[in-house]
Amino acid sequence: MSIDYSEKIPNNVDLSGNKTLQRALEHWQPHFLDWWREMGPNDFASSDVYLRTAVGVDAQGWASYGAVKMPDYRWGIFLADAIPDRRIGFGDSVGEPVWQQVPGEFRSQFRRLIVTQGDTEPASVEQQHLLGHTCPSLYDLRNLFQVNVEEGRHLWAMVYLLHAHFGRDGREEAEELLARHSGDADKPRILGTFNEPISDWLSFFCFTYFTDRDGKFQLKSLAESSFDPLARTCRFMLTEEAHHMFVGETGISRVVKRTLEVMKQLGTDEVQALRGQGVVDLPLLQRYLNFWFSSSLDLFGSEVSSNAASSFANGIKGRPDETTQYQDHVCADATYELTTPDGKGGLKQETVNLRNAMNEVLREAYVRDCEIGLKRWNMQIQKAGCDFRLKLPATRFRRSIGVWADVPTDPEGRIIAREEHARRLPEWLPTPADRAYVMSLMQRVTAPGKMAGWLAPPDRGINNLGLDYEYVRLG
Numbered sequence: 001m002s003i004d005y006s007e008k009i010p011n012n013v014d015l016s017g018n019k020t021l022q023r024a025l026e027h028w029q030p031h032f033l034d035w036w037r038e039m040g041p042n043d044f045a046s047s048d049v050y051l052r053t054a055v056g057v058d059a060q061g062w063a064s065y066g067a068v069k070m071p072d073y074r075w076g077i078f079l080a081d082a083i084p085d086r087r088i089g090f091g092d093s094v095g096e097p098v099w100q101q102v103p104g105e106f107r108s109q110f111r112r113l114i115v116t117q118g119d120t121e122p123a124s125v126e127q128q129h130l131l132g133h134t135c136p137s138l139y140d141l142r143n144l145f146q147v148n149v150e151e152g153r154h155l156w157a158m159v160y161l162l163h164a165h166f167g168r169d170g171r172e173e174a175e176e177l178l179a180r181h182s183g184d185a186d187k188p189r190i191l192g193t194f195n196e197p198i199s200d201w202l203s204f205f206c207f208t209y210f211t212d213r214d215g216k217f218q219l220k221s222l223a224e225s226s227f228d229p230l231a232r233t234c235r236f237m238l239t240e241e242a243h244h245m246f247v248g249e250t251g252i253s254r255v256v257k258r259t260l261e262v263m264k265q266l267g268t269d270e271v272q273a274l275r276g277q278g279v280v281d282l283p284l285l286q287r288y289l290n291f292w293f294s295s296s297l298d299l300f301g302s303e304v305s306s307n308a309a310s311s312f313a314n315g316i317k318g319r320p321d322e323t324t325q326y327q328d329h330v331c332a333d334a335t336y337e338l339t340t341p342d343g344k345g346g347l348k349q350e351t352v353n354l355r356n357a358m359n360e361v362l363r364e365a366y367v368r369d370c371e372i373g374l375k376r377w378n379m380q381i382q383k384a385g386c387d388f389r390l391k392l393p394a395t396r397f398r399r400s401i402g403v404w405a406d407v408p409t410d411p412e413g414r415i416i417a418r419e420e421h422a423r424r425l426p427e428w429l430p431t432p433a434d435r436a437y438v439m440s441l442m443q444r445v446t447a448p449g450k451m452a453g454w455l456a457p458p459d460r461g462i463n464n465l466g467l468d469y470e471y472v473r474l475g
């Protein structure tokens with residue numbers, strides 16, 4: 001079904017065919033807009049932003065581009081096309097037809113997952129809400145806003161499911177999604193990373209590289225769900241997600257490129273000399289990567305989880321690319337080997353049921369995906385004749401969730417004494433001085449085609465436009 005843009009809420013779910021649901025969502029819509037005006041990039045409400053808007057859900061030509069004032073963005077409800085005769089792809093009921101309604105016995109589990117997913121979307125907009133003031137270029141400013149409006153749309157995606165399938169409870173949850181706020185002392189967002197401030201663009205690039213990538217893996221897992229409307233929603237969200245990770249990967253690559261240029265000019269990698277020239281030294285970048293990677297690892301939950309086991313058994317949440325990447329979709333007797341801390345400073349081996357280890361299976365796939373960007377950045381560094389290499393810390397490092405929570409390890413994953421850990425943390429994580437230095441670089445650049453001194457220009461503009469295009473007309 002094509003997208004109907006004549007409606008108050010653009011959609012391809014035949015919203016006008018269900019007046020009750022339509023009225024409920026139209027009632028929520030002004031609450032969303034109030035939230036956007038208060039918590040979103042509100043100081044840019046009158047700027048014209050060169051945004052893409054979904055106009056279809058096909059792989060070809062699903063988006064159109066044009067200047068839009070953000071509060072007028074057409075947030076809507078878009079499901080990927082249904083797959084005819086789709087069957088349950090994993091768990092105890094594999095092979096049975098998928099569900100168009102939520103089975104009563106799984107209602108609270110689905111609600112919890114959809115609320116958790118939905119909570120992250122507005123959270124990220126809140127985290128990023130002041131970044132516009134320190135944009136390194138109009139190109140980057142536009143990308144920030146593109147990410148923001150799409151995270152807003154991802155909230156709509158989850159709110160649609162809550163309203164359409166969870167009755168009164170669902171409507172209450174939809175209101176709560178606007179009532180919790182990132183970093184709020186009384187009503188914080190649900191997951192840890194989404195309460196971390198994103199005060200500078202280096203953090204923004206790390207967040208879109210690492211945390212939006214958690215989004216990719218969670219959405220891929222939910223796209224396998226037996227609850228077909230959830231699967232279809234997530235499939236379309238993944239199309240949008242690709243751009244968010246592009247912003248992160250190219251953002252960090254441009255930081256690296258600029259730093260290497262200045263290292264070459266100066267003929268040194270000496271940190272103070274580089275900071276004198278206003279670029280991000282590579283050890284500083286490494287500490288930012290350590291911070292956001294370790295925080296994002298927690299988003300996969302505990303290594304051993306009965307929630308994960310029952311989600312898998314019941315066909316609620318699968319593994320990313322479940323259908324194409326795995327042979328055994330039931331995993332009833334399969335096991336998984338886990339190395340865990342023994343509580344006495346050593347390690348022990350544990351054999352657990354594979355179903356209980358699904359969070360760890362996801363986390364491993366995520367880590368492999370994260371490695372790809374590091375390889376590319378290191379290639380740049382190597383080509384410049386520099387010996388430094390960026391690397392991902394061990395998955396044991398600085399964890400707050402799961403078996404490694406609060407276990408003091410170094411970035412190689414060796415368990416060390418608590419005292420040494422505390423003493424050496426400034427080598428591994430951004431220090432207050434690092435953060436202050438990065439903040440000092442955050443000077444706003446808004447002349448078309450111009451770029452802040454700490455960041456190289458991108459290889460190309462947006463949608464075949466030049467780099468000097470005025471991607472945001474500040475109003």
Ligand code: BYC
Nearest residue numbers: 116120124191192211212215218298299301302305307308
């Ligand atoms: N912080 O059995 P456990 C995105 C909680 S990102 C705080 O270990 P489970 C995006 C957990 O909720 C993708 N709490 O884990 C990116 C549970 O609490 P309750 C977001 C945490 O349940 C950028 C308890 O610990 N999508 O889209 O198997 C920008 C025990 O849990 C954390 C999803 O997350 C944490 N890090 O799995 C914008 C998908 N981790 O319920 C957007 C939906 C765990 O006992 N969510 N806890 O009170 C899920 O699939 C699961 O809820 C989780 C946790 C994977 C998050």
Ligand code: FE
Nearest residue numbers: 121151154215
């Ligand atoms: Fe999202």
Ligand code: FE
Nearest residue numbers: 212215241244
């Ligand atoms: Fe995203």
